[in-house]
Amino acid sequence: MTLPMPDRKTADLPGHWLFARLGKRVLRPGGLGLTHRMLADAELSGADVVELAPGMGRTAREILNHTPGTYTGVEADPNAAGVVRTVVGERGRVVTGEASETGLDAGSADVVVGEAMLTMQTHMHKAEIAREAFRVLRPGGRYAIHELALQPDNVPEVVKDEVRTALARSIKVNARPLTGAEWTELLTQVGFTVEKTSFAPMALLEPHRLIADEGLMGALRFVFNVLRDSDARARVLNMRATFRRHRGNMAAIEVIATKPAA
Numbered sequence: 001m002t003l004p005m006p007d008r009k010t011a012d013l014p015g016h017w018l019f020a021r022l023g024k025r026v027l028r029p030g031g032l033g034l035t036h037r038m039l040a041d042a043e044l045s046g047a048d049v050v051e052l053a054p055g056m057g058r059t060a061r062e063i064l065n066h067t068p069g070t071y072t073g074v075e076a077d078p079n080a081a082g083v084v085r086t087v088v089g090e091r092g093r094v095v096t097g098e099a100s101e102t103g104l105d106a107g108s109a110d111v112v113v114g115e116a117m118l119t120m121q122t123h124m125h126k127a128e129i130a131r132e133a134f135r136v137l138r139p140g141g142r143y144a145i146h147e148l149a150l151q152p153d154n155v156p157e158v159v160k161d162e163v164r165t166a167l168a169r170s171i172k173v174n175a176r177p178l179t180g181a182e183w184t185e186l187l188t189q190v191g192f193t194v195e196k197t198s199f200a201p202m203a204l205l206e207p208h209r210l211i212a213d214e215g216l217m218g219a220l221r222f223v224f225n226v227l228r229d230s231d232a233r234a235r236v237l238n239m240r241a242t243f244r245r246h247r248g249n250m251a252a253i254e255v256i257a258t259k260p261a262a
């Protein structure tokens, strides 16, 4: 099993792939708790489910526990797609590809799930991916997302820029979180009806969240891996400091949106 970007130096790795290298499997801002809520709201049992950007396959495992009719993952990184294939096995399929051009048939899914993957796209690309989710869904189908939000809705532009710049510097990904109202607007503009939004604290690197997401042994393994590598330690401490500094303006958001029945 080869992890994404195996040749990239620790100092330059995007935060999520650094976490994966250090043994972390939950790579989204609201943790497994918000994932569980979102999957319950998405009503997966018996549904044809498409997951965009499954990463290390942690949510794929959760989706399969809901006994969907079918599972299809669409992951841009070939090594990550390989990891997800080992998780899914015969219970679904995983294609290596771009979420905005999945190649899947129109109207072929009941649920599309995507976590921590829209935030890192430009505004135009966010809309292209949402439009593709809309195309792939059947009328009445549900698009469930879990992303990073800015808060409150009227957060000044200067603060938005400050948070985005700080995130880009520390996680080495051009993260462009939106406010709750902006996430709703993005989905509404491509034709969805937003049914529900809910929030959770952005606590990715806090001890209680690490244990909740990775289990006690997983959290200890992660901490051990961080401690024994000075470059990784510097990166992780820098990311945690950035998340803490801006926690008043950041949250994880869940949105459930439906494609109107024809």
Ligand SMILES: C[S@@+](CC[C@H](N)C(=O)[O-])C[C@H]1O[C@@H](n2cnc3c(N)ncnc32)[C@H](O)[C@@H]1O
Pocket (backbone or CB within 6 Å): 016, 025, 026, 027, 028, 052, 053, 054, 055, 056, 058, 059, 074, 075, 076, 077, 080, 097, 098, 099, 100, 114, 115, 116, 117, 120
């Ligand atoms: C922060 S990780 C989140 C992974 C997983 N969804 C999770 O929450 O643990 C971002 C993931 O999005 C994938 N990704 C980013 N842009 C993508 C795109 N345009 N199409 C498909 N996958 C994409 C990356 O390869 C990576 O697996």
